[in-house]
Amino acid sequence: MEQEKILKLITNELDEREREEVLNEIYNSKELRDTYYELLNLQALVSSTKSSQKVSEYELGNYVDEISRKKLQGILYGVKYVLRYAAIIILAFIVGRFVEIRMAGKEQLSYNEIIVPKGQMSVLTLCDGTILYLNSYTRLRYPVEFSKKERKIFLLEGEAYLKVAHDSRKPFVVSVKEHEVKVLGTTFNVSAYDSSLQVTLVEGKVALCDSSGAMLATLDPGMQFNRRGKAYYRIGRVDTTEYISWREGMYRFHKDTLSHMVSKLERIYDVKIELDEQIKNYRFSGTILKSMSVEQFLKILKLTANIDYSIKIDNKGNKTVYLKSIKVMKAKT
Amino acid sequence: MRYSEEENIISLLIQGNEAAFEKIYRMYFQRVMNFVNTYLNDVSNSKNITQDTFLKLWEQRKSLRTNTSLLSYLLVIARNNCLDYLKHQQIIHKYENSVQHKYKELELNYHALRRLEIDFMTYQEIEQIIQQTLNQLPPQCCEVFCLSRFEDLSNQEIAEKLEISVKTVEAHITRALKILREALKDYITILILLNISIK
Numbered sequence: 001m002e003q004e005k006i007l008k009l010i011t012n013e014l015d016e017r018e019r020e021e022v023l024n025e026i027y028n029s030k031e032l033r034d035t036y037y038e039l040l041n042l043q044a045l046v047s048s049t050k051s052s053q054k055v056s057e058y059e060l061g062n063y064v065d066e067i068s069r070k071k072l073q074g075i076l077y078g079v080k081y082v083l084r085y086a087a088i089i090i091l092a093f094i095v096g097r098f099v100e101i102r103m104a105g106k107e108q109l110s111y112n113e114i115i116v117p118k119g120q121m122s123v124l125t126l127c128d129g130t131i132l133y134l135n136s137y138t139r140l141r142y143p144v145e146f147s148k149k150e151r152k153i154f155l156l157e158g159e160a161y162l163k164v165a166h167d168s169r170k171p172f173v174v175s176v177k178e179h180e181v182k183v184l185g186t187t188f189n190v191s192a193y194d195s196s197l198q199v200t201l202v203e204g205k206v207a208l209c210d211s212s213g214a215m216l217a218t219l220d221p222g223m224q225f226n227r228r229g230k231a232y233y234r235i236g237r238v239d240t241t242e243y244i245s246w247r248e249g250m251y252r253f254h255k256d257t258l259s260h261m262v263s264k265l266e267r268i269y270d271v272k273i274e275l276d277e278q279i280k281n282y283r284f285s286g287t288i289l290k291s292m293s294v295e296q297f298l299k300i301l302k303l304t305a306n307i308d309y310s311i312k313i314d315n316k317g318n319k320t321v322y323l324k325s326i327k328v329m330k331a332k333t
Numbered sequence: 334m335r336y337s338e339e340e341n342i343i344s345l346l347i348q349g350n351e352a353a354f355e356k357i358y359r360m361y362f363q364r365v366m367n368f369v370n371t372y373l374n375d376v377s378n379s380k381n382i383t384q385d386t387f388l389k390l391w392e393q394r395k396s397l398r399t400n401t402s403l404l405s406y407l408l409v410i411a412r413n414n415c416l417d418y419l420k421h422q423q424i425i426h427k428y429e430n431s432v433q434h435k436y437k438e439l440e441l442n443y444h445a446l447r448r449l450e451i452d453f454m455t456y457q458e459i460e461q462i463i464q465q466t467l468n469q470l471p472p473q474c475c476e477v478f479c480l481s482r483f484e485d486l487s488n489q490e491i492a493e494k495l496e497i498s499v500k501t502v503e504a505h506i507t508r509a510l511k512i513l514r515e516a517l518k519d520y521i522t523i524l525i526l527l528n529i530s531i532k
Contacts, residue, residue: 004503004507007506007507007510010371011481011487011488011506012374012487013487013488019434020433020434023434023437023438023441024434024437026441027437027440027441033441033444036441036445037441037444037445037448038514039510040371040372040441040442040445041445041446041448041449042510042513042514042517043371043482044367044368044371044372044446044449045368045449045463045517046463046482046513047364047367047368047371047482047483048364048365048367048368048404048408289421299428300424300428
């Protein structure tokens with residue numbers, strides 16, 4: 001008899017009040033929960049076996065409507081698909097600045113420089129077919145045409161995810177913060193904000209060299225080279241999704257301190273964030289969606305972590321966020 | 334669709350043929366969406382997730398093999414998308430002091446879906462068993478069940494359409510589900526057992 005109620009719930013036969021009642025019952029009983037899980041999964045599997053023939057037979061009257069609706073849906077879907085990338089590209093602030101650099105002796109290359117402002121992202125395809133995803137606040141210099149010997153680009157600041165087109169005759173080199181990452185054809189992420197440098201390999205193989213060309217290390221997929229400061233670096237295995245999910249507008253944090261998160265948040269939302277000394281070392285894990293507004297994020301922070309916020313906007317429209325801990329009353333002993 | 338036909342369309346898809354993609358989209362959109370909406374109970378978001386699912390199929394087309402079952406492949410993607418979505422919604426509902434039972438429903442559906450391991454192979458078997466079982470049901474029982482599950486008619490609507498009482502409709506649905514449940518018993522218990530250690 002309980003099964004009957006659960007079925008009605010699944011098939012939306014109940015009014016709001018009954019729904020609430022049944023949901024509560026299920027929620028509070030392990031036995032009912034198991035039945036509910038089983039029936040819901042059954043319903044899902046069964047409903048996905050609906051054959052298209054049956055639709056047209058049954059919905060014959062609405063068939064024409066259906067087709068034109070689906071067409072529209074298809075078009076909308078296409079538009080959405082294009083927009084998703086177009087938006088990123090349009091929003092990017094491309095500096096078509098040509099920098100002429102004379103190479104020692106023979107070849108002369110002209111360079112483009114691209115700047116992605118805070119709060120934006122960009123996608124770039126180079127002449128050899130290599131695709132670059134550029135994160136907020138990134139400066140990159142790349143030749144309009146590559147030299148004959150190698151394909152070299154300069155990541156001056158910021159973060160890039162690279163899908164390098166394979167060309168065994170011309171190695172691809174990313175020059176970044178007095179290091180060079182050499183590859184043939186592979187997928188990897190380079191992050192070079194402030195004084196830190198991180199190279200995360202997704203696919204293939206890359207070699208890391210210092211500015212003199214001496215090899216420091218080679219990386220296998222899933223490995224990360226991590227340098228903070230001059231003297232010290234470390235290589236370890238990481239969950240690569242954590243480091244590349246920014247391309248999808250997701251920023252993952254794993255036990256990061258608030259002060260470390262803040263520098264990322266400032267770039268994501270293009271705001272200035274001021275932190276109370278007291279809460280600098282609070283640690284957080286989780287995912288921030290770029291589509292979420294900074295206010296939404298702050299609201300969640302407030303509710304989960306006892307951190308209060310205030311926002312000030314100056315006359316130029318710049319936002320500054322102030323974070324401080326909510327005072328918790330302690331009983332005196 | 335016949336097997337060789339599906340292999341054919343997948344090999345076209347792998348080559349980046351847009352017409353093949355469109356065909357697959359038309360063929361499976363509703364089915365994937367039905368699956369998604371069972372857990373979300375929210376048509377407009379289910380539509381979005383289903384569209385993302387197909388987008389992912391397109392993006393990942395090069396990793397497909399011609400003997401993959403497209404529907405299972407789509408459902409695996411859809412399942413992951415739904416889990417992410419439900420998890421995210423739970424957080425939102427938890428902290429926005431929204432209706433309590435909505436939050437409970439999200440949580441329950443999330444756990445239900447987590448228990449459902451869709452395996453590329455077993456799904457094909459499950460699909461076959463469902464089809465066979467439905468074919469073996471008494472005609473009216475099958476019709477009621479199909480109207481209810483596939484066409485999303487309410488029990489009241491089915492009763493009016495077939496000129497039978499609502500009680501009879503309910504009885505038919507319960508009966509069909511019991512038979513299906515029995516037929517799929519091995520699969521569902523295996524599916525649940527697999528997940529006990531995780532939860």
